[in-house]
Amino acid sequence: MKIIKSIQKRIFNHTVKKEGGQPFSKKIREFFKANYNIQIGYGSYGGCFNHKNIPSGTNFGNYCSVAEGVKIFRANHPSNYFTLHPLFYNPVMGYVKKDLLERPSLNIGHDVWIGSSTIILPSVNYIGNGAIIGAGSIVTKDVPSYSVVAGNPAKLIKSRFTPDVIEKLEKSEWWNLSKEDLIRNKIELEKLVNGN
Incomplete structure (x- = not known):
């Protein structure tokens, strides 16, 4: 039983790594939601x-x-x-x-x-x-x-930030972007904060 759990853990960790690691893995999020009710x-x-x-x-x-x-x-x-x-x-x-x-x-x-x-x-x-x-x-x-x-x-x-910068950040909803889209839009999003 210990060996099976060890193999399962290795497979799970490999999958998480393949999906971009802890910050971006869909699998680890599904696991925490299903097993611990943590979203x-x-x-x-x-x-x-x-x-x-x-x-x-x-x-x-x-x-x-x-x-x-x-x-x-x-x-x-x-x-x-x-x-x-x-x-x-x-x-x-x-x-x-x-x-x-x-x-x-x-x-x-x-x-x-x-x-x-x-x-x-x-x-x-x-x-x-x-x-x-x-x-x-x-x-x-x-x-x-x-x-x-x-x-x-x-x-x-x-x-x-000032209220107007907060309003711009909230309207942008940048947090809904994928990692790739966020990187692509970095300069535009920085302008929301520094006004350049």
Whole structure:
């Protein structure tokens, strides 16, 4: 059985590599969706492929950069119950048949950069397009598009662009381009930001 799993893993890794590696492989995305209910957009790479740190129901847009060590939590221990222990609400402990905690999904936009060792708490439902989350941050609320947040708790540092540049980027929907088309359109897309 171990040998078969090893062969399957080699075939899978070969297929992923053949499809352009982790950022561009369709096969690895299908695997994570089917086995872990984690949706990972085209071009996204890194820590988003760590099913131990990224829970079911997490959706990443296209071209996200996710550092290793990012942890996402979708529920807290119920502080209004007589015990904080999961015996009475988590089926993993063997007493209850189904999870009694609400675990909402987390939607992460396109072109989001999440720095190393960031923790995203259950109170967060959405991280907007183009957002940057600084390394080591603890995110406790939604992150607006094109904002830079950092700290514990994460606070707004600045907006990446002016509202008119953000509008142009949003209208372009460049994140829907294939790698090849994105490379072809690089100069035109840069003009949206630097105005040249």
